[in-house]
Amino acid sequence: MKNKIQYLKDTAKTWPGATVDYREDWDCDYFAIEKKCFCMLGTNKTGDWVMTVKGNPEENELLREQYSDVVPGYYANKTHWNSFLLENSSFTEEQLAFFLKKSYELVLKKFPKKVQMKYV
Secondary structure: OHHHHHHHHHHHHOOOOEEEEEEOOOOEEEEEEOOEEEEEEEEOOOOOEEEEEEOOHHHHHHHHHHOOOEEEOOOOOOOOEEEEEOOOOOOOHHHHHHHHHHHHHHHHHOOOHHHHHOOO
8 A cells, every 4th residue: 555655646746846745734645736736645534545636527426436446525525526445446556646647637727827837
């Protein structure tokens, strides 16, 4: 599990403007661009590792229907965010990184063009 989590952190840090910091108040790793969150990675109430990322609402719904390890965003807007239960995930590290990257891109798109241009 530690390898998977480290892989996700290391991968995200290679993207322009992305930061990964531990947030003590939330007890999770907080992935951000321009201080805007694109992922929270930590444990839920039962101690299971969870990666919460932004996605397109329609795709989020489909993923939840198809995979039991994808649930509505943990402590997040249930329409726009999904949580991936990492313990027994049916996804590879590369697939999880794909969802992480998609979240990064969706958050980046919300910034004004001037800000976006800093990271392309």
